[in-house]
Amino acid sequence: MRVLIIIITYNEIENIGKLIPEVFNIISHNVDILVVDDSSPDGTGKVVENLSSEYPNRLFLYTRPVKEGTAAAYTAGFKWGLSRDYDAFLQFDGDFSHNPIYIPKMLEEIKTHDVVIGSRYIKGGGIEDWTLSRKIISRWGSVYSQIVLSCPIKDFTGGFNIFNRSALEKIGLDGIISKSYSLQVELKYKAFCSGCSIKEVPIIFTDRKHGTSKISNNTLIEALFIMWKIKKNVGIDSGFDQFLKFALTGGLGTITNLLIFFLCVDIFNFKPIPISILCFFIAGTQNYIINHKWSFKQNILSESLSFKKWGLFLCGSLLGYIINISIMQLMILHLELPIKTIAQACGILGGLIINFIISKLIVFRKKKK
Numbered sequence: 001m002r003v004l005i006i007i008i009t010y011n012e013i014e015n016i017g018k019l020i021p022e023v024f025n026i027i028s029h030n031v032d033i034l035v036v037d038d039s040s041p042d043g044t045g046k047v048v049e050n051l052s053s054e055y056p057n058r059l060f061l062y063t064r065p066v067k068e069g070t071a072a073a074y075t076a077g078f079k080w081g082l083s084r085d086y087d088a089f090l091q092f093d094g095d096f097s098h099n100p101i102y103i104p105k106m107l108e109e110i111k112t113h114d115v116v117i118g119s120r121y122i123k124g125g126g127i128e129d130w131t132l133s134r135k136i137i138s139r140w141g142s143v144y145s146q147i148v149l150s151c152p153i154k155d156f157t158g159g160f161n162i163f164n165r166s167a168l169e170k171i172g173l174d175g176i177i178s179k180s181y182s183l184q185v186e187l188k189y190k191a192f193c194s195g196c197s198i199k200e201v202p203i204i205f206t207d208r209k210h211g212t213s214k215i216s217n218n219t220l221i222e223a224l225f226i227m228w229k230i231k232k233n234v235g236i237d238s239g240f241d242q243f244l245k246f247a248l249t250g251g252l253g254t255i256t257n258l259l260i261f262f263l264c265v266d267i268f269n270f271k272p273i274p275i276s277i278l279c280f281f282i283a284g285t286q287n288y289i290i291n292h293k294w295s296f297k298q299n300i301l302s303e304s305l306s307f308k309k310w311g312l313f314l315c316g317s318l319l320g321y322i323i324n325i326s327i328m329q330l331m332i333l334h335l336e337l338p339i340k341t342i343a344q345a346c347g348i349l350g351g352l353i354i355n356f357i358i359s360k361l362i363v364f365r366k367k368k369k
């Protein structure tokens with residue numbers, strides 16, 4: 001397995017000259033280093049260039065004309081490696097925050113996984129020397145991402161990771177929307193959504209000893225909002241998300257149903273049974289449209305509303321309703337309940353589940369590409 005370590009730098013002259021030999025000392029086989037430098041004014045690139053004669057065909061410098069942020073630098077580095085015959089790509093900061101002693105363990109794990117995350121937030125991992133505020137931002141950034149993206153990765157924001165070729169191909173680097181630190185979240189989330197196997201290994205992260213951090217408050221605010229954009233662009237609703245949306249749509253349909261019934265029967269004195277049937281059709285149609293446009297949108301991205309699906313959906317709703325009544329009646333007949341409403345509540349839940357299953361598997365079935 002050929003591995004490319006990608007070190008991105010901007011003004012790291014105090015670190016880079018010591019860092020590269022240290023990495024090569026720890027891992028000597030099948031590993032090359034690419035430094036992606038955005039024309040650092042302090043001459044970082046020059047130092048790398050001088051060192052490259054000591055490591056012929058193992059150390060490469062990719063100089064970009066302007067400073068474009070960490071996401072662009074890493075993306076350029078990945079593309080550089082993908083166009084050559086590397087199998088895995090390790091992200092590495094140029095400021096000694098990432099300790100190379102963890103690399104061998106990570107390389108071992110990438111043999112059997114698509115993505116290996118150097119994780120500060122699992123047992124054995126941690127952070128040294130960071131200010132409290134920076135620790136809080138990073139920790140809660142990860143928790144926030146975990147919740148917003150409903151994804152179980154513990155260290156979402158860390159930048160010490162390996163992706164194999166297939167993971168990067170599945171992620172699709174041309175679709176990356178992050179400009180800076182949220183890149184880490186976007187890469188991991190997209191890998192997770194495309195079914196990559198992910199392993200977290202513990203690392204201790206240390207603050208830089210030399211030079212200054214390039215993170216700014218703007219990048220933090222950007223990261224806060226971009227999470228939702230990432231989810232919207234690539235996010236796949238879990239079955240549970242879809243069920244919640246479906247249940248909410250059903251609740252809205254029930255309100256419509258009751259309102260029409262109240263207007264026609266209680267205010268205008270129409271007969272209850274035909275009005276009840278009318279309500280079923282109107283609320284059912286409303287539910288069909290909302291489920292099509294919202295709850296199951298991701299299953300049927302470009303399909304339009306159709307009479308066939310509308311009919312199927314109403315049949316599903318009717319079956320759900322029959323299940324509802326059956327469960328209610330059975331419970332009332334066979335169980336000793338303090339109040340009968342419990343039976344009706346269970347009936348509604350049973351009907352809802354059946355209706356959801358029919359909708360998901362038949363009406364709004366996901367088409368294979």
Ligand SMILES: Nc1nc2c(ncn2[C@@H]2O[C@H](COP(=O)(O)OP(=O)(O)O)[C@@H](O)[C@H]2O)c(=O)[nH]1
Binds near residue numbers: 008038067070092
């Ligand atoms: N090529 C490139 N590297 C950058 C840029 N911004 C930061 N870096 C590098 O990215 C790594 C992490 O940045 P750093 O400022 O240490 O962020 P922090 O560790 O989150 O405080 C360091 O090696 C920086 O030199 C950039 O715009 N372009």
Ligand SMILES: [Mg+2]
Binds near residue numbers: 093095097208213
């Ligand atoms: Mg740093």
